Amino acid sequence: MKVTIGVSNRHVHLKEEDMITLFGENFQLEELRPIHQPGQFASTSTVTLKGEKRQLDNVRILGPTRSYTQVEISKTDAYYLGINPPVRMSGDLKGSSPITIIGPKGELHLKEGCIIADRHIHILPKQRKLYDLEGIDKVSVRLFGEKGGVVDDVYIRESETSYYEMHIDTDDANAHLVTNGDMAEILKGEDYDKNR
Amino acid sequence: MKVTIGVSNRHVHLKEEDMITLFGENFQLEELRPIHQPGQFASTSTVTLKGEKRQLDNVRILGPTRSYTQVEISKTDAYYLGINPPVRMSGDLKGSSPITIIGPKGELHLKEGCIIADRHIHILPKQRKLYDLEGIDKVSVRLFGEKGGVVDDVYIRESETSYYEMHIDTDDANAHLVTNGDMAEILKGEDYDKNR
Numbered sequence: 001m002k003v004t005i006g007v008s009n010r011h012v013h014l015k016e017e018d019m020i021t022l023f024g025e026n027f028q029l030e031e032l033r034p035i036h037q038p039g040q041f042a043s044t045s046t047v048t049l050k051g052e053k054r055q056l057d058n059v060r061i062l063g064p065t066r067s068y069t070q071v072e073i074s075k076t077d078a079y080y081l082g083i084n085p086p087v088r089m090s091g092d093l094k095g096s097s098p099i100t101i102i103g104p105k106g107e108l109h110l111k112e113g114c115i116i117a118d119r120h121i122h123i124l125p126k127q128r129k130l131y132d133l134e135g136i137d138k139v140s141v142r143l144f145g146e147k148g149g150v151v152d153d154v155y156i157r158e159s160e161t162s163y164y165e166m167h168i169d170t171d172d173a174n175a176h177l178v179t180n181g182d183m184a185e186i187l188k189g190e191d192y193d194k195n196r
Numbered sequence: 197m198k199v200t201i202g203v204s205n206r207h208v209h210l211k212e213e214d215m216i217t218l219f220g221e222n223f224q225l226e227e228l229r230p231i232h233q234p235g236q237f238a239s240t241s242t243v244t245l246k247g248e249k250r251q252l253d254n255v256r257i258l259g260p261t262r263s264y265t266q267v268e269i270s271k272t273d274a275y276y277l278g279i280n281p282p283v284r285m286s287g288d289l290k291g292s293s294p295i296t297i298i299g300p301k302g303e304l305h306l307k308e309g310c311i312i313a314d315r316h317i318h319i320l321p322k323q324r325k326l327y328d329l330e331g332i333d334k335v336s337v338r339l340f341g342e343k344g345g346v347v348d349d350v351y352i353r354e355s356e357t358s359y360y361e362m363h364i365d366t367d368d369a370n371a372h373l374v375t376n377g378d379m380a381e382i383l384k385g386e387d388y389d390k391n392r
Contacts, residue, residue, distance in 0.1 A: 146349075152346075
């Protein structure tokens with residue numbers, strides 16, 4: 001069973017009031033380019049992330065706004081910034097890392113909100129059924145890069161508006177030398193887990 | 197079969213004449229701390245690496261000098277610098293990436309010499325025999341980080357002066373959330389390769 005890889009670079013989701021703090025009253029995110037998940041887009045706006053040790057500039061805001069503000073970075077970014085975010089599902093922010101976000105009109109000093117996103121596959125309910133993944137919460141996936149391998153704990157994320165795609169971060173992609181649009185293979189438990 | 201992980205951050209090996217170009221006549225590398233492979237050490241000296249797009253400062257020189265100059269970086273570093281080095285075994289530099297090395301006394305503009313090091317395991321001949329790895333050139337290895345998985349194409353590198361250890365780069369380590377000194381598990385071909 002194949003799945004296309006989408007590589008998530010560091011990015012930020014904003015709630016409305018935080019967007020106003022960073023970019024000012026009456027600001028609207030503009031679409032730079034769509035991303036595969038329906039309705040979502042990379043915006044023309046970027047911010048600076050600041051950790052305990054260093055900062056990262058030009059970090060893109062994804063739109064539209066959400067009900068929570070969330071910063072997603074890689075472990076490599078985390079070492080660079082000097083912070084230690086947990087591996088989390090999007091939206092699960094309790095106890096996640098503090099981080100500062102700097103925009104053109106203001107700064108946000110978040111007590112929590114920075115995570116390393118878990119590996120996951122977006123899927124429609126009908127695809128999940130078709131691919132025999134009902135009742136399966138996570139799978140392992142083989143990546144076919146020149147430094148290939150298998151990534152474990154790839155969570156199945158079902159919704160009625162999904163575009164079927166596996167999301168991994170830049171560390172996963174760069175470790176295995178895979179990139180956006182490459183194909184990966186979902187390993188069925190019976191073929192793989194017995195060797196663990 | 198277990199093996200300890202050693203994570204290789206970006207670093208540089210220098211031949212004698214290149215060391216003199218960068219650091220001046222009569223310069224000697226000083227040991228900052230030993231590394232596990234016998235006789236080798238992290239030196240007190242660092243250089244700047246410069247690629248097509250950006251530069252990386254404070255990149256450590258490993259000692260002692262070698263018969264060739266070699267820069268080892270991760271794919272993440274390569275994107276940052278704006279270069280495209282191949283995955284290679286140490287010393288296999290023909291056709292590898294051009295890179296500029298900047299030292300306190302001079303610069304080197306190398307036509308080749310920058311690689312992404314292959315994953316490998318250092319092993320003594322007697323250990324290779326004991327662990328039933330004779331005649332096996334490469335293995336897959338399971339990493340047990342919170343974002344765990346299996347890395348393929350880990351080359352067996354036998355020598356009489358090896359310290360038994362698996363070397364992976366920072367991308368591999370950060371993708372799987374493992375670090376120096378963590379234990380990994382060598383997967384025997386008969387248990388693993390049939391699933392590929």
